[in-house]
Amino acid sequence: MQAVIAQRIEQIRQWLEAQQLDALLIPHEDEYLGEYIPDHNERLHWLTGFTGSAGAAVITRDRAAMFVDGRYVVQVRKQVPGDVFEYCHLIEQPPVQWTLENLATGSKVAIDNRLHSAAWLKNTIATLDGELELISVNENPIDELWLDRPAPKLSDAELMGLEYVGQSSEEKREQIAALLKKQKADAAFLSQLDSIAWLLNVRGDDVHCLPVLLSAAVIHSDASVDFYIDHHRLPEGFATHVGNGVNIREPEQLAAGLAALSGKRVQFDSANSNAWAAQQLTEAGAQLIEAANPTLLPKAAKNATEIAGMKACHIRDGVAIAKFLAWVDAQVANGNLLDEAALSDQLWQFRQQDPSCRDVSFDTISASAGNAAMCHYNHIDQPQPSKLQMDTVYLVDSGGQYPDGTTDITRTIAIGNPGDEVKQAFTLVLKGHISLASARFPKGTTGSQLDALARQHLWAHGFDYDHGTGHGVGHFLSVHEGPQRISKVANPTALLPGMVLSNEPGYYRADAFGIRIENLELVVDIETQGDMNVMGFESLTRAPIDKRLIEPALLTDVELAWLNNYHQTVFNVISPSLTGSDLEWLTQATSPLTLR
Numbered sequence: 001m002q003a004v005i006a007q008r009i010e011q012i013r014q015w016l017e018a019q020q021l022d023a024l025l026i027p028h029e030d031e032y033l034g035e036y037i038p039d040h041n042e043r044l045h046w047l048t049g050f051t052g053s054a055g056a057a058v059i060t061r062d063r064a065a066m067f068v069d070g071r072y073v074v075q076v077r078k079q080v081p082g083d084v085f086e087y088c089h090l091i092e093q094p095p096v097q098w099t100l101e102n103l104a105t106g107s108k109v110a111i112d113n114r115l116h117s118a119a120w121l122k123n124t125i126a127t128l129d130g131e132l133e134l135i136s137v138n139e140n141p142i143d144e145l146w147l148d149r150p151a152p153k154l155s156d157a158e159l160m161g162l163e164y165v166g167q168s169s170e171e172k173r174e175q176i177a178a179l180l181k182k183q184k185a186d187a188a189f190l191s192q193l194d195s196i197a198w199l200l201n202v203r204g205d206d207v208h209c210l211p212v213l214l215s216a217a218v219i220h221s222d223a224s225v226d227f228y229i230d231h232h233r234l235p236e237g238f239a240t241h242v243g244n245g246v247n248i249r250e251p252e253q254l255a256a257g258l259a260a261l262s263g264k265r266v267q268f269d270s271a272n273s274n275a276w277a278a279q280q281l282t283e284a285g286a287q288l289i290e291a292a293n294p295t296l297l298p299k300a301a302k303n304a305t306e307i308a309g310m311k312a313c314h315i316r317d318g319v320a321i322a323k324f325l326a327w328v329d330a331q332v333a334n335g336n337l338l339d340e341a342a343l344s345d346q347l348w349q350f351r352q353q354d355p356s357c358r359d360v361s362f363d364t365i366s367a368s369a370g371n372a373a374m375c376h377y378n379h380i381d382q383p384q385p386s387k388l389q390m391d392t393v394y395l396v397d398s399g400g401q402y403p404d405g406t407t408d409i410t411r412t413i414a415i416g417n418p419g420d421e422v423k424q425a426f427t428l429v430l431k432g433h434i435s436l437a438s439a440r441f442p443k444g445t446t447g448s449q450l451d452a453l454a455r456q457h458l459w460a461h462g463f464d465y466d467h468g469t470g471h472g473v474g475h476f477l478s479v480h481e482g483p484q485r486i487s488k489v490a491n492p493t494a495l496l497p498g499m500v501l502s503n504e505p506g507y508y509r510a511d512a513f514g515i516r517i518e519n520l521e522l523v524v525d526i527e528t529q530g531d532m533n534v535m536g537f538e539s540l541t542r543a544p545i546d547k548r549l550i551e552p553a554l555l556t557d558v559e560l561a562w563l564n565n566y567h568q569t570v571f572n573v574i575s576p577s578l579t580g581s582d583l584e585w586l587t588q589a590t591s592p593l594t595l596r
Contacts, residue, residue, distance in 0.1 A: 002081040005049055008145065009084055012059045015141040022107035023060040024141065025095055028053065031114040031274055032193050035480055036210045040150045043142045049079045051381050056095045063102065067095050070466065071376040079381065096124050099132060108133045112140040118270035118278035155205035157213055157234050159241045164403055166305025169201045170243035172298070177223035179294045180267060188267035188294050189277055190217040194477040195295040200227065200242050203476060209362050210478055211401055216254055228254045259284040269293040296483050301498035306475040307522065309404030310500060310540055314520070317400050317407040318542030318570065319577045320350040325413060325544065326585035332415055337388040340366040340379035343396065351400050361399030361406050361479040368394050372514030375467050390416035393513050399479055408479050408502055409541050410518035414548040425507045426515050426549040431457040432505040433517045434562045436469065440526060440534045444494045447486035447501065454505040463507055470501040473520055497535060499523040517545060542570050544589035552595050564592045
């Protein structure tokens with residue numbers, strides 16, 4: 001593979017010379033700028049061998065650099081040949097800064113502006129300040145060189161009935177149109193795939209883990225939509241399903257459709273829409289109104305039907321998790337220390353016992369012992385998955401896609417008898433999880449204002465974790481949904497009833513162990529006897545938290561009551577679906593914990 005990658009880099013250099021260019025910048029993203037991309041758009045992987053979900057590369061006529069963040073510093077050295085590439089930190093030394101430091105003034109850097117956000121392009125031009133010239137190429141050289149490129153996987157659209165989504169497409173489009181009118185906008189460009197799926201009440205299977213259709217759309221202030229998708233992919237009944245005002249356009253008509261917005265005021269999310277679309281609109285004479293995608297908040301605040309579905313699928317998902325955790329304990333008890341791949345595969349088998357489970361919501365993180373210290377570890381990327389190790393922990397972070405909701409859960413479990421340091425850290429993480437789950441907060445509160453609740457007990461002992469505490473979760477859509485999140489980084493989005501967020505504090509000790517406890521939480525209104533009502537969280541996830549890793553003396557009476565109440569709820573809702581040894585395991589796993 002190393003020789004193949006070296007050959008591909010040489011082909012890029014020949015292209016640079018032929019085009020009289022000095023460098024090519026290749027991001028991980030495709031034209032939809034989403035977290036997950038289909039195989040036929042994995043350009044960075046083709047060029048470098050890197051399989052992570054965030055990264056970039058710069059190829060010059062005599063050098064090559066690979067950029068990844070802290071999650072992938074180990075992985076990149078295993079996958080990307082060091083005698084071809086130098087390794088750089090994506091955040092501390094981003095690609096644009098590297099080009100400024102390593103290219104002569106006046107050098108020409110090629111980009112495919114479909115693969116970069118409009119905001120990125122604007123900021124990059126300002127950063128370069130004329131020292132380097134950005135050249136937008138019409139044809140991506142990787143697309144020309146990738147001779148065995150997979151064909152796009154284009155699925156037929158699935159129509160989501162009101163029993164799942166609770167609100168018709170016509171109602172949603174009227175709601176978004178009203179928001180456009182408030183902004184005095186004539187239209188909004190939509191390229192975020194989950195937004196289009198939500199707006200039209202359709203789903204697809206074009207992207208692994210994400211039930212969407214590769215498409216684009218423009219919604220107008222009269223609530224009509226131009227939907228850019230191959231019409232052969234739409235089933236009979238689509239027109240009736242979406243109602244009047246949805247005009248089907250072929251994908252190759254997108255440029256002409258954007259040009260037709262000449263003279264119009266177009267709301268444009270420059271952070272989440274590509275620079276090519278912005279360029280097309282600007283050149284056509286449209287006036288861009290910089291604003292967030294207007295579907296984001298309505299999509300994030302789930303309606304009553306979506307909430308009911310999220311609760312229902314979490315119960316079914318909890319059954320699968322309980323069966324899996326019982327099975328793992330039984331394997332360990334029999335001395336069968338399986339490897340991470342076998343464990344991940346078995347979890348998927350348990351989820352598939354529910355016929356409604358369509359897919360995983362992300363690639364399962366199945367991590368034994370020291371591997372769990374890598375927050376986004378993926379056993380698939382390793383030469384050989386590790387086996388469970390006695391007297392330490394196993395961390396499994398996974399989720400499922402169901403037509404009535406999306407799940408995401410992390411459990412850290414004892415393998416044998418881990419030491420006191422592990423138990424102390426686990427208990428501190430649990431205390432933070434409970435603090436956040438129990439939070440009460442007024443209208444207008446943002447996730448960043450709550451983040452310290454989950455970290456306070458770790459901080460008190462000199463510990464912390466280097467990731468956010470919570471991300472939004474979609475309804476049979478993206479497991480990572482904005483704009484809401486909980487993290488140290490300031491986020492202006494106030495939490496709203498109906499939003500779903502993860503609650504996942506953790507602790508990681510390099511090469512030793514990793515701990516994370518994750519439930520999904522629903523934001524709910526709470527009545528008080530005071531001057532105002534407040535909001536809080538209702539846990540959706542239904543699976544036991546491993547009591548064997550808890551040091552009871554570190555818990556308060558209130559925290560202990562929360563844990564026991566949570567476990568009683570778990571038992572009540574998933575025990576009817578378990579029998580035999582699985583039910584016996586659940587009974588023990590959810591039995592009350594007492595202070596000693």
